Amino acid sequence: xxxxxxxxxxxxxxxxxxxxxxxxxxxxxxxxxxxxxxxxxxxxxxxxxxxxxxxxxxxxxxxxxxxxxxxxxxxxxxxxxxxxxxxxxxxxxxxxxxxxxxxxxxxxxxxxxxxxxxxxxxxxxxxxxxxxxxxxxxxxxxxxxxxxxxxxxxxxxxxxxxxxxxxxxxxxxxxxxxxxxxxxxxxxxxxxxxxxxxxxxxxxxxxxxxxxxxxxxxxxxxxxxxxxxxxxxxxxxxxxxxxxxxxxxxxxxxxxxxxxxxxxxxxxxxxxxxxxxxxxxxxxxxxxxxxxxxxxxxxxxxxxxxxxxxxxxxxxxxxxxxxxxxxxxxxxxxxxxxxxxxxxxxxxxxxxxxxxxxxxxxxxxxxxxxxxxxxxxxxxxxxxxxxxxxxxxxxxxxxxxxxxxxxxxxxxxxxxxxxxxxxxxxxxxxxxxxxxxxxxxxxxxxxxxxxxxxxxxxxxxxxxxxxxxxxxxxxxxxxxxxx
Amino acid sequence: xxxxxxxxxxxxxxxxxxxxxxxxxxxxxxxxxxxxxxxxxxxxxxxxxxxxxxxxxxxxxxxxxxxxxxxxxxxxxxxxxxxxxxxxxxxxxxxxxxxxxxxxxxxxxxxxxxxxxxxxxxxxxxxxxxxxxxxxxxxxxxx
Numbered sequence: 294x295x296x297x298x299x300x301x302x303x304x305x306x307x308x309x310x311x312x313x314x315x316x317x318x319x320x321x322x323x324x325x326x327x328x329x330x331x332x333x334x335x336x337x338x339x340x341x342x343x344x345x346x347x348x349x350x351x352x353x354x355x356x357x358x359x360x361x362x363x364x365x366x367x368x369x370x371x372x373x374x375x376x377x378x379x380x381x382x383x384x385x386x387x388x389x390x391x392x393x394x395x396x397x398x399x400x401x402x403x404x405x406x407x408x409x410x411x412x413x414x415x416x417x418x419x420x421x422x423x424x425x426x427x428x429x430x431x432x433x434x435x436x437x438x439x440x441x442x443x444x445x446x447x448x449x450x451x452x453x454x455x456x457x458x459x460x461x462x463x464x465x466x467x468x469x470x471x472x473x474x475x476x477x478x479x480x481x482x483x484x485x486x487x488x489x490x491x492x493x494x495x496x497x498x499x500x501x502x503x504x505x506x507x508x509x510x511x512x513x514x515x516x517x518x519x520x521x522x523x524x525x526x527x528x529x530x531x532x533x534x535x536x537x538x539x540x541x542x543x544x545x546x547x548x549x550x551x552x553x554x555x556x557x558x559x560x561x562x563x564x565x566x567x568x569x570x571x572x573x574x575x576x577x578x579x580x581x582x583x584x585x586x587x588x589x590x591x592x593x594x595x596x597x598x599x600x601x602x603x604x605x606x607x608x609x610x611x612x613x614x615x616x617x618x619x620x621x622x623x624x625x626x627x628x629x630x631x632x633x634x635x636x637x638x639x640x641x642x643x644x645x646x647x648x649x650x651x652x653x654x655x656x657x658x659x660x661x662x663x664x665x666x667x668x669x670x671x672x673x674x675x676x677x678x679x680x681x682x683x684x685x686x687x688x689x690x691x692x693x694x695x696x697x698x699x700x701x702x703x704x705x706x707x708x709x710x711x712x713x714x715x716x717x718x719x720x721x722x723x724x725x726x727x728x729x730x731x732x733x734x735x736x737x738x739x740x741x742x743x744x745x746x747x748x749x750x751x752x753x754x755x756x757x758x759x760x761x762x763x764x765x766x767x768x769x770x771x772x773x774x775x776x
Numbered sequence: 777x778x779x780x781x782x783x784x785x786x787x788x789x790x791x792x793x794x795x796x797x798x799x800x801x802x803x804x805x806x807x808x809x810x811x812x813x814x815x816x817x818x819x820x821x822x823x824x825x826x827x828x829x830x831x832x833x834x835x836x837x838x839x840x841x842x843x844x845x846x847x848x849x850x851x852x853x854x855x856x857x858x859x860x861x862x863x864x865x866x867x868x869x870x871x872x873x874x875x876x877x878x879x880x881x882x883x884x885x886x887x888x889x890x891x892x893x894x895x896x897x898x899x900x901x902x903x904x905x906x907x908x909x910x911x912x913x914x915x916x917x918x919x
Binding site for chain 2 (some may be wrong): 366367390497563711734
């Protein structure tokens with residue numbers, strides 16, 4: 294049983310389990326948290342899962358967990374692991390089933406008060422036009438050829454077909470496309486699951502949320518991003534849907550045997566991995582890139598439908614309403630990046646599982662107009678609570694391979710949430726606080742009750758004070774659309 | 777879901793608390809019963825499917841390099857079929873079960889849309905263990 298005594302308190306908000314804690318650890322395991330969040334993490338198996346990730350072959354510096362850490366499967370949610378290329382491993386379980394699950398933020402120059410009379414109409418129209426639920430199917434029906442084009446091109450396909458504005462792609466991680474994607478490594482099962490799901494939200498914690506910009510902490514940076522107090526913002530949280538789930542399933546299952554063939558032994562079978570430069574590793578990476586591109590395209594198509602829907606509702610009522618994209622981030626992904634280790638630039642495979650890339654200022658991967666401020670980082674809170682816009686920092690580049698937290702982090706099981714919260718009552722409570730809810734499942738709503746999550750503000754405070762992100766603005770929800 | 781291991785039939789399943797996802801523990805007198813009971817436990821995690829008069833049957837074969845892989849591949853195939861065919865299964869007949877292969881018939885109903893809220897079955901800490909009643913495994917499901 295792990296306890297606080299197993300950690301060395303390196304500095305404020307940084308705790309470390311030395312590599313000597315367990316024989317199979319290759320590097321120390323490091324957690325970003327205040328004392329309360331550390332003690333919360335010790336109530337489930339997430340710290341054991343963090344320690345397990347420190348055993349992955351090729352891992353460098355330390356296994357990392359963010360303050361929103363909670364128990365997952367294999368990796369903890371909130372985990373970051375970087376392996377040295379070319380021989381370090383890539384782990385499908387370290388990316389997770391919802392490959393490139395992520396968040397997109399749109400903002401308007403219109404205030405929430407201006408659109409408040411039409412909010413119920415907007416929420417209902419969004420719920421009707423943006424299909425939700427795990428098996429939901431979108432209205433965009435793709436041929437086999439078109440689906441493969443989407444897998445290779447991501448958001449660029451959407452731009453070509455008129456579902457994107459070119460500025461959207463500039464404000465998307467990887468510009469909305471990972472070039473290594475190769476659909477021949479994506480199974481027929483995965484194709485079939487994905488074919489009808491482009492432009493769908495999914496269930497669980499995925500959502501579309503209309504927000505008010507409640508507070509700005511850094512006016513200059515916020516203005517650069519066109520984020521102004523009291524204005525309308527819209528968040529989209531979803532991923533690669535059944536296509537990504539199937540790709541992960543295919544490779545986790547296949548690598549059970551392959552990992553053994555490479556002589557890799559691990560404390561948890563969900564951590565299965567293969568050397569990045571092996572042909573099996575390359576096949577997974579190319580398939581993962583396809584799912585990532587599908588997810589970028591999925592959020593782009595939802596963006597198009599959101600713009601179209603809101604425009605229709607506000608036509609003739611509000612002049613010049615436009616939703617401009619602030620950024621789109623992934624929080625389940627393995628990326629090939631260069632980072633400085635012991636004074637040398639080193640190519641790494643950075644796994645972020647429930648963690649967000651947070652590149653600091655002057656990073657060459659960013660579009661020119663964002664290099665001065667660093668990468669925007671989007672942190673959705675639990676339903677009915679605040680969300681945050683942050684930016685990446687030099688501190689994140691030095692400490693966490695340019696990574697930070699991804700959300701609030703669960704503390705209560707879904708089963709317990711359903712036993713203690715009634716969805717109908719929760720919807721009423723949120724309504725009395727001025728938050729409209731459109732949801733397909735009341736039990737699904739109960740699972741996502743705010744009480745089931747940590748305090749997102751506390752999580753954000755930790756990453757900000759630890760120097761691995763900078764606070765720019767806080768958003769508060771006014772309407773939530775869920776599966 | 778039957779959560780009374782003391783009952784006459786030694787096969788049972790019970791949901792286990794998991795912070796972010798769903799999990800269940802399943803027991804069977806042999807591998808065939810474990811696989812069948814696991815399928816029933818998996819579909820019981822979802823809300824009840826709406827009634828439909830349109831009955832369906834699927835016939836599949838499942839392979840795996842060991843018992844755990846066989847179990848995960850089987851359960852994931854059920855999710856795949858439910859999501860792509862918009863069906864919900866509640867009866868499973870297994871035959872020719874070995875450690876690496878079996879045949880299965882899935883019986884259920886056609887729906888307007890898929891109702892499952894489950895994404896995937898994981899290998900997390902998965903081990904099919906020998907127990908006094910036969911075999912036992914705890915399965916974590918990503919939602």
